[in-house]
Amino acid sequence: MPLATCxxxxxxxxxxxxxxxxxxxxxxxxxxxxxxxxxxxxxxxQGRLKxxxxxxLQGVDLMVRAGxxxxxxxxxGAGKSTLLRVISRILRPTSGRVIVRGSxxxxxxxxxxxxxxxxxxxxxxxxxxxxxxxxxxxDQLFDWVVGFAELEEFIxxxxxxxxxxxIARLGFxxxxxxxxxxxxxxxxxxxxxxxxxxxSLERINNFCRRGSTILLASHSLEQVEHHCxxxxxxxxxxxxxxxxxxxxxxxxxxxxxx
Amino acid sequence: MPGPTPRSRSxxxxxxxxxxxxxxxxxxxxxxxxxxQWSARNLTLRYKRSILGVLWTLIEPLMIMTILSIVFxxxxxxxxxxxxxxxxxxxxxxxxxxxxxxxxxxxxxxTQNLATxxxxxxxxxxxxxxxxxxxxxxxxLAPLLLIMLLLDHPVRGAILLLPMxxxxxxxxxxxxxxxxxxxxTFFPDFGLIYQVLLTGLMYATPIIYPLDLVPEQFxxxxxxxxxxxxxxxxxxxxxxxxxxxxxxxFTGVIMAVSSLLAGWWIFSKYxxxxxxxx
Numbered sequence: 445m446p447l448a449t450c451x452x453x454x455x456x457x458x459x460x461x462x463x464x465x466x467x468x469x470x471x472x473x474x475x476x477x478x479x480x481x482x483x484x485x486x487x488x489x490q491g492r493l494k495x496x497x498x499x500x501l502q503g504v505d506l507m508v509r510a511g512x513x514x515x516x517x518x519x520x521g522a523g524k525s526t527l528l529r530v531i532s533r534i535l536r537p538t539s540g541r542v543i544v545r546g547s548x549x550x551x552x553x554x555x556x557x558x559x560x561x562x563x564x565x566x567x568x569x570x571x572x573x574x575x576x577x578x579x580x581x582x583d584q585l586f587d588w589v590v591g592f593a594e595l596e597e598f599i600x601x602x603x604x605x606x607x608x609x610x611i612a613r614l615g616f617x618x619x620x621x622x623x624x625x626x627x628x629x630x631x632x633x634x635x636x637x638x639x640x641x642x643x644s645l646e647r648i649n650n651f652c653r654r655g656s657t658i659l660l661a662s663h664s665l666e667q668v669e670h671h672c673x674x675x676x677x678x679x680x681x682x683x684x685x686x687x688x689x690x691x692x693x694x695x696x697x698x699x700x701x702x
Numbered sequence: 703m704p705g706p707t708p709r710s711r712s713x714x715x716x717x718x719x720x721x722x723x724x725x726x727x728x729x730x731x732x733x734x735x736x737x738x739q740w741s742a743r744n745l746t747l748r749y750k751r752s753i754l755g756v757l758w759t760l761i762e763p764l765m766i767m768t769i770l771s772i773v774f775x776x777x778x779x780x781x782x783x784x785x786x787x788x789x790x791x792x793x794x795x796x797x798x799x800x801x802x803x804x805x806x807x808x809x810x811x812x813t814q815n816l817a818t819x820x821x822x823x824x825x826x827x828x829x830x831x832x833x834x835x836x837x838x839x840x841x842x843l844a845p846l847l848l849i850m851l852l853l854d855h856p857v858r859g860a861i862l863l864l865p866m867x868x869x870x871x872x873x874x875x876x877x878x879x880x881x882x883x884x885x886x887t888f889f890p891d892f893g894l895i896y897q898v899l900l901t902g903l904m905y906a907t908p909i910i911y912p913l914d915l916v917p918e919q920f921x922x923x924x925x926x927x928x929x930x931x932x933x934x935x936x937x938x939x940x941x942x943x944x945x946x947x948x949x950x951x952f953t954g955v956i957m958a959v960s961s962l963l964a965g966w967w968i969f970s971k972y973x974x975x976x977x978x979x980x
Contacts, residue, residue, distance in 0.1 A: 471978055481889035529977065533714050533821045536974045542716040550820050557816050561747060570743055574820055578735035630819070 459545060461625055461657050462508040462531055467540035469501040469526050469681075500526040501681045504540070508659070508674075510625075513652050515672035515689065516661040517696055523681040524661040528628055531659065546625025549575055551632050552615055560604035564595055564614060567603055571618045585621045593617040594640075609636045616644050623651050629660045633667055669693055726970035729823035736822070740830035744805075745837055759838065763790055763845045774910070782912050784855045784941075787846070791940045792909035792933055794842045799875050799929065800900055802835035806879040807886040807893050810976075817977065824973050825966075828883055832876045839868065846940075858943030867935040867946070870958045874932055877961030880969040887976050907933060928957045 472495045487493045501523045508514050516524045529535040532548050557574045558567050568589055572582045582589075590599050593613040595606075603611065612635035620627075627648065634641035649671075652658050662668050668675055668689065675692045677685040685692045719725055730737065749756050767786040774780055774789070782788050809827040817824065843864075850857055886892045907929045908916070916924060924930045935954045938946045946954075 480891040481885070481895060482891065484889060529818065533716075534818060535977050537716050540716075542714070544714040547712055548821065552819055553815070556819055559743070559747065562743070566743075566746065570739055573736040573739040574816065574822065576733065576736070579739070 459510045460507050461510050461545045462506065462659075463543040463545075464504055464506040464530070464537075465541050467501055467504040467506075467530060467537045467542055468499055469523075469530060469535055470538040471498045471500055472496075473498045499681050501530065501537075501678075504681075504683050506676060506683065506686065508657055510657055511652060511655045512674060513649075513658045513672045514660065515668040515675035516659065516678060517663075517665065517668055517675055517693070518678035518684075522678045524678055525630060526681070527676075527678065528630055528659060528661055531626070532628055544626070547576070548626045548628060549619055549622075549624035550628040550630070551619045551635075553630075553632070558603055558611060558615070561602055563602055564590075564599040564606070567614065568599075568618055571615065572621070575619065577622075582621075589614075589617045589621050592620075592643075609640075612636050613640055616640075620644070620647055620651070623654060623656055625655075626657045626659065627651060629658065629662075631662060633660060633662065633664075633671070665693060665697065722970040722973060723967055726823055726825050726966070726973060730825050730829065733823050733826055737826050737830055737833075740826060741833040741837075744830060744834040748834070748838070756841075759841045760845045763794065763842055764849070766790070766793060767849060770910070780912050780915065784853050787850055787853060787855050788912070788937070788941050789910055790846050790849065791937050792907075794839055794846060795871060795933055795936050796904060796907065796909050796929075797842070798835050798839040798871065799878075800904075801838070802832045802875055803879045803882055803896070803900070804893070805831040805835060806883040807896070810883050810887050811890070824976055825880070825969060828880055828969070829876065832872065832879060836868070836872055855941075856943055858939075860939040860943050860945045863939040863945060864936065867932075867939065867954070870935055870951075870954045871932050873958035874928065874954075874961045877958070877963070877965030880962075880965030884969050884972050887972070903927070903929065906930075909933065928961070931957060 484493070504527065516527060518524050526535065528550075530537055530542055531544060532550060533542070533544065552571070552574075557571045559570070562570065565586075568586065569579060569582050572585075573579075590596055593610075593616070595610060595614060598606065598610065606614070616635050629648075633648075634645055636644065648658060658671075660668065660672060672689050674687060675689050676683055677692050677696050685695060720728065767790055770786060770789050774785060806828045809831045810824075813827050816822070847857070849855075882892070882896055886896070906923055906927050908924060913924070931950070931953050934950055935946050938944055938950070
């Protein structure tokens with residue numbers, strides 16, 4: 445079976461905000477699962493403690509341009525999320541080198557970083573704080589965030605009174621209040637009702653046109669096909685294929701069916 | 703759409719990172735806004751939502767005082783003037799130490815979901831938890847002062863040194879907390895073990911009993927327990943109304959600084975590995 449272009453020529457033109465060379469992430473997994481301090485001490489004392497290496501990512505070379513809508517596909521546990529975490533500097537690479545230029549903003553999962561007992565207003569400041577914004581920076585953008593999320597009437601209510609859709613809208617508005625250099629979308633692309641989905645997609649596309657890099661890890665091949673320029677196919681922690689959507693996706697589909 | 707101002711640009715190169723000890727400190731400085739916001743969030747959740755929350759910090763010491771006065775003054779008859787004040791000064795400090803340590807361990811678990819999604823210096827939550835309980839300690843000084851006035855206990859000028867003693871306690875507690883929360887990240891059951899250790903530590907610190915009641919052969923235990931030295935710094939200006947001797951300050955500061963350095967070193971050394979166990 446012919447592979448899509450595994451080795452790519454360095455993307456020409458523009459800056460390279462994401463540059464990974466030979467990146468590997470290795471988890472040390474104990475042979476017997478250890479969940480408690482007592483077990484650890486006992487096994488350590490008895491010399492029974494042995495680890496084996498589990499490479500979640502191995503030898504990944506990847507460059508992503510500014511303004512690219514970049515897709516990441518692969519089966520569950522293939523290493524998609526690990527790759528995103530390495531780029532977001534949450535995980536340090538065990539081997540290889542990661543260079544990331546610019547701000548990285550993730551679109552957080554529902555409820556992560558929100559507290560149900562705090563008001564919408566307090567949650568905006570808190571959530572923005574988690575993304576690295578100071579209070580005064582949020583002050584300037586506060587009205588815009590509330591307006592975009594269409595939550596003017598609810599902003600003084602505690603979040604537990606909000607519907608799931610309202611929280612999702614608030615989360616998106618905070619994450620997108622400032623154009624990020626790199627926007628990380630892990631399975632989440634569009635949130636809220638269809639109208640808000642259109643609105644948020646339009647905003648993401650606008651970012652992309654103005655030079656943001658969008659990373660989308662998704663199981664929905666339709667989504668990837670529709671939005672992404674290039675796509676990386678990850679299998680068992682390795683880059684199986686990398687190239688334009690039209691080259692990689694058909695192969696990926698074939699492998700899924702077989 | 704507004705014309706949003708781009709965030710301060712950052713550059714990350716996994717090969718060019720400073721030593722973890724330095725890096726974590728620089729990153730905490732860079733995220734200092736979050737440190738204040740997260741501390742404020744903890745306090746808001748603790749106090750703002752219920753009037754009882756604030757009242758409780760006032761009522762609790764009063765109730766403890768009543769119980770302890772009955773138990774110890776009536777039954778054991780420690781030969782201490784205004785024993786309830788002696789106890790409360792120690793208990794409020796102990797409460798700060800214990801609660802902020804436990805909160806730090808819990809915060810690390812509670813923020814797991816967040817920490818796997820967005821990059822943050824992990825020390826933020828640990829330091830914020832300690833700040834939260836420092837504020838709690840400050841609030842508990844109000845009822846303490848009230849009780850001192852009620853019992854006609856002399857309030858002397860030396861009490862102005864209390865903030866310095868609290869600062870020493872803060873640094874010491876933060877250091878210990880960083881170590882135990884590092885261990886708790888890898889071994890969730892360590893929290894339970896630590897609770898037991900804490901109980902032991904409390905009785906190894908002269909909080910509810912006077913020093914001279916301790917038999918000679920156990921004095922060494924108090925000597926090697928850093929908390930009893932730090933408690934001395936806190937208790938002397940408030941209860942005795944005297945300035946702690948320079949030697950006591952020296953010991954206290956050395957302990958606080960070494961605890962913080964050790965804690966920071968261990969925490970930053972294993973910080974990268976936190977996301978590996980999640």
